[in-house]
Amino acid sequence: MELTVTESKNSFDAKRTLEVGDRTYEYFALDVVPGMEKLPYSLKVLGENLLRTEDGLNVTEDHIKAIANWDPDAEPDTEIQFTPARVLMQDFTGVPCVVDLATMREAVKTLGGDPDQVNPLAPAEMVIDHSVITESFGRPDSLAKNVEIEYQRNEERYQFLRWGAENFSNFRVVPPGTGIVHQVNIEYLSRVVFDNDGLAYPDTCIGTDSHTTMENGLGILGWGVGGIEAEAAMLGQPVSMLIPRVVGFKLTGEIPAGVTATDVVLTITEMLREHGVVQKFVEFYGSGVKSVPQANRATIGNMSPEFGSTCAIFPIDEETINYLTLTGRSQEDVERVEAYAKAQGMWLAEDTPEAQYSEYLELDLSTVQPSIAGPKRPQDRILLSNSKAQFREDLKVFTNDPVCEDDSQAAAKMGAEGGATAVEAHEDIDNYNASFAGHGESAAVGAKGRPSKPVTVQSPRGGEYTIDHGMVAIASITSCTNTSNPSVMVGAGLVARKANEKGLKAKPWVKTICAPGSQVVDGYFQRADLWKDLEALGFYLAGFGCTSCIGNSGPLPDEISDAINDNDITATAVLSGNRNFEGRISPDVKMNYLASPMLVIAYAIAGTMDIDFDSQPIGQDSEGNDVYLKDIWPSAEEIEQTINDSISREMYVEDYADVFKGDEQWQNLDVPKGKTFEWDENSTYIRKAPYFEGMQLEPAPVEDIKGARVLAKLGDSVTTDHISPASAIKPGTPAAQYLDAAGVERQDYNSLGSRRGNHEVMVRGTFANIRLQNQLVDQAGGYTLDFTQDGAPQSFIYDAAMNYQEAGIPLVVLGGKEYGTGSSRDWAAKGTNLLGVRAVITESFERIHRSNLIGMGVIPLQFPAGESHESLGLDGHETFDIEGITEFNKDGYIPNTVHVVAKKETGDQVEFDAVVRIDTPGEALYYRHGGILQYVLRQMVKS
Known part of the structure; x- marks a missing residue:
């Protein structure tokens, strides 16, 4: 199942053979075209693409010469046609693609064509990862419950996707519960260098999700496009683009102890967003590249959309080969990647000549400091050491409550007398931990300088606690950005272990979520015996999917949601994701922060954004002694040793051995038959697309x-x-009214994202975000x-x-x-x-x-x-x-x-x-x- 390749005109006589072991491959050699050898890595990939797809119409000799003679200082003005080797989809954006393809089969028939013509010509693979919602959390059976609910709500969609996989050639579906699309992509689906019936060429991949750029970390050129562009690419249409400017981002030094890949990527995001890289390629080079592990490269590539570039790519090098070997690729595949990259001048070695770039930036990795980003944009980086002060400034924008300017005001707001300590104000130590004046400060000082509105919440599980502005309502280890990275995932597990040993707990109002990016993470958590420590803090396995990062955090407990909304409390969420836009994470949460999985654990324990981890304790141990973040932070050596002891090639081979098979629920779905889909007019999930109704063979002229x-x-x-928006459907809105009229109960609304195959729901959700x-x-x-x-x-x-x-x-x-x-x-x-x-x-x-x-x-x-x-x-x-x-x-x-x-x-x-x-x-x-x-x-x- 590979790309249908049209024979190239090969005007430059570029076809060569490559011997790799006992295999011989054909390939289009770049060095036959003068100028190709000096191009940045990413443009070499584009150059090969044009050589291989030269047809004299879409791609001509002039296009190939234009890229070979690329002027790094020029503004883009030359259009080229880029033909990606494959297309990657997730189910939110992928279901409409399959709906459109199914509709096109009928439209082709109406216009006198053969409906069987409508099939992907390039490999198209979908990973179902966006539909699991964290309804259940903090329980041993949360995974099973969430999967059960997912199938109940999405059975129609999954039946439709099974139909597509069985009736469209060149289309495969990775069933739900396997992992996040981009992690599955880098761990299994990515080829890096294709073998298409003996023709070798770079793996290039566009996706229906903007974070497709995660594959850039493996040296794969690709980016996110709209579903409509992806459909066209599947049907053989090239992607039209201008030869871009390429920003060279030089990395030097090494990441210091205590700094995570998340800190690095947030720093890079801030730098590149400030520099301005929209519609540009970003390419990493320099002596520091070799010290960046493959998982960190993927994390950096993943957030390319956050800093606005088309891609953020690393060349192929020894680290790439090590990762491919670790993740279970065959020896033949690994050897082909290395030999091809070296033959084409795409291999990064110490003596590789430095390419010319359009613009230059540089980061000494040793200068990176622990960071978070928020409260509503991923590029708004905040030094962790300054997070409390910045939170207090930002909070004033999100609430109308007056700032407590002196100790008496603050004390009054906290319901305590002027000099009373937090412990005296709340005699019960659990209630103290649930208040926001604590962490080593008096009640007055704790509230001074920020808006405060303490509210007492009665827990249905017994007891009460106090919440206030800045409470952490959601602490979620989620998203492709970080859950693919063993260093921060194992690090989070070790933070939990040390916290558990000291008797620390997550605050009772925090919804704790752990949604790994693939089953491999579950495997090494089990091997390292980290689950018991994560679970002790409430971080039970909730599902394998995007969850909070895509807005699928699920509802907060009723008493917390009611307290937030009835009292207009400005709640916060902390997630290890890439997106924190307004209204995305939860309708109850106004301020959202991106952080490493390790800091997600820390904030769950603290329960508030209003804390300075350097000067204030995160909590108290079982003997009442103050515990600081540094006391539960693992060393780099501890993390590395745990990774070495718990992760092996065999885990990847085993977990991906039968990746398209699915569990019993997937296999037992009742799949419709026939080459054209039988639409159900009563379906609230899958409806025939309206775009081709009344379409004629010739287009009408466009009008003013x-x-x-x-x-x-x-x-x-x-x-x-x-x-x-792809988040929850709010009662009373047009989308909800439509579902009400169709007899759908409120608890079964599901999300806008899961109903993307029904245009009637989605058009009612357009421009409907609660923060618009x-x-x-x-x-x-x-x-x-x-x-x-x-x-x-x-x-x-x-x-x-x-x-x-x-x-x-x-x-x-x-x-x-x-x-x-x-x-x-x-x-x-x-x-x-x-x-x-x-x-x-x-x-x-x-x-x-x-x-x-x-x-x-x-x-x-x-x-x-x-x-x-x-x-x-x-x-x-x-x-x-x-x-x-x-x-x-x-x-x-x-x-x-x-x-x-x-x-x-x-x-x-x-x-x-x-x-x-x-x-x-x-x-x-x-x-x-x-x-x-x-x-x-x-x-x-x-x-």
Whole structure:
């Protein structure tokens, strides 16, 4: 099951043979093209891709020469067609892909083609990892309970995916309960160097999740794309792109003791986001690379979307080979990778000449300090030593409660007398640990300098405790970023062991979650006997999946949720993930922090963000003595020894021996039959996609936009989580109303992410995030003004959009900087399209979302440089005419700008020329066809 390879024209006579052991491979040699040898590693991979796929049409001699003669100082202006070797999917974004492919089979038949034409031409693999929700936690049976609930809620989806795996060639599914997609990818699915019937070439992989870049740590070039782009790639369409600028990131020194891979990646994230790397490749080089373990490289590559680059790649070297060997790859595969990389000049050795880069950064790893990031963006790094002070500053933004300015105010708020200690204020030691004044401070000093609102909570399990602003409601070891990394996972286990030995416990209000990225983690936790210590602190195995990082933290206990919401407590979450955007982790939590798994344990014990680990004890031991974080922090030697004693190649071989088989529940699913899927009109999970209804073989001309209204006027850094959230479905919202009408009980709403195969649910969830701030209204959430109604009342965005559609009024969205930052969520574009939005006008776009909008027939426009909707005086009450779009009907022509006329209610007009962000002829072609899938389908039928 490998990529269908079209014979290259081979204009440069580049095909050579490579002897590896007793095998002979053909490959396209880079050194036959002058200039290729001096390119950065990542561009060498692109160069080989063009040599191998040269067809004289999509890829020509000129394209190959353009990359060989790449000017590192030039701005990107040369379009190339990149053909990835494979496509990787997770189930949230992957299910809509399979829905669209199944729908395309019917559409092809309607247009006179053969439905069996619709099959992936490139290997397409899906890992089901986004559907497990942590309903049960802190119990020995949590894993079993969560898996049972997962199957109950997702049976329709899983039956559909089983149908797809059995009926689409070149498509495989890794069943639920196996691991997180990106960890399974680097541990098993990644080839690094393909063997396609004797033809060797670099493994390149795009994915329907932005953190596909985790594979960059293995030297695999790839990144996240929208599901619509991934579908097109599966169907043989190359990815259109400009030859990028490449940022060289030099690493020197070694990571000091006490510093984790998480600290390194948060430091790099801050540096690169500040430098500006959107639409650029980042490539690591320098003497420090060899000291970065493969797991740490994967952690760094994983967070490429957080600092905004297309990829963040490490070359192939000895460390790559060691990792492939450890994770159970065959000797033949390992030898092929090394021989190929050396033959192509893709091997990093001490004497490897330094490539030229477009821009340069440098980090001495020895200078990295322990860090966290938050409270709502991954690039907002905070030194752990400054975390308490920064938390107190940030807290003032999240609450309206006044700051306690003196000791008497603070004491009064804590219900204690001026000089009373925390222990005196709370006689019971457990209640003291549950208060926020403790950790070695008096009640007054503990509250002074921050907003405080102590609330007593009665536990149904007996007893009571006090919560306040800054309480840690969720402490979650989760996400592909860190759970693939043995150093921080074993480190977390050892922190738990030392804490357990001293009698420390997690606070009773903390929801403790442990969701490893693969079953291998479970294996080495068992070998090292770490589970008993993690479980003693409440960190029981909850599932193998993304959980908190994707918004699947599950509900908080009722008494805690009620106390938070009834008293407007600003709760926090600490997770070992990569995403902490507003409203993502839990609807009850306002402030979210990224931290290493080791610090997740520490914060669960502390129970609050309002702690200085250097100067305040984390708790008291069984004898009442203060215990500090340093007292339970393992040494680097302890971690390394535990890893050496508990992790082996055999574990990987055994765990992945039958990875596609699944458990008994998976095998016993009732799978539909037939080459075309039998849609159930009553299904609330899987519905036939609407994108091809009424489609003709030839596209209609694109038209200018007349009389459009503003659906949403948004600020900076609006993410795809704001546009198309994947978290819980809130009762009373349009998505919930739809499910109510279908007879779905509230406890069975599941999440928006799990219902991505039903466009009726998802369009109602578009722009519905509870933290979205549409500047047309004062209320946060999915609301707007409906100008089809008298007085333009406030309305749900979905309801207003449907009224606009009924009235035949097109819509636009106005945004600020970095619009669409976030995961590669195709539904952020699909939902925008289905709401009737024809254009999105912003100050700047995130790469993936801009591409997705084009792929759904929505034109992305930018305000003139230096301008914004604020500077232009647009309040969102205007009607918009956008002229010049019809220029796209000229074959091969892309207008640089279009003219926008915004007419105010007073009769005044605001006029400006918006920059068209359709950057390549390929994107223009997709836009003229109404979307990328429509283009592919028409080409398929015509062929």
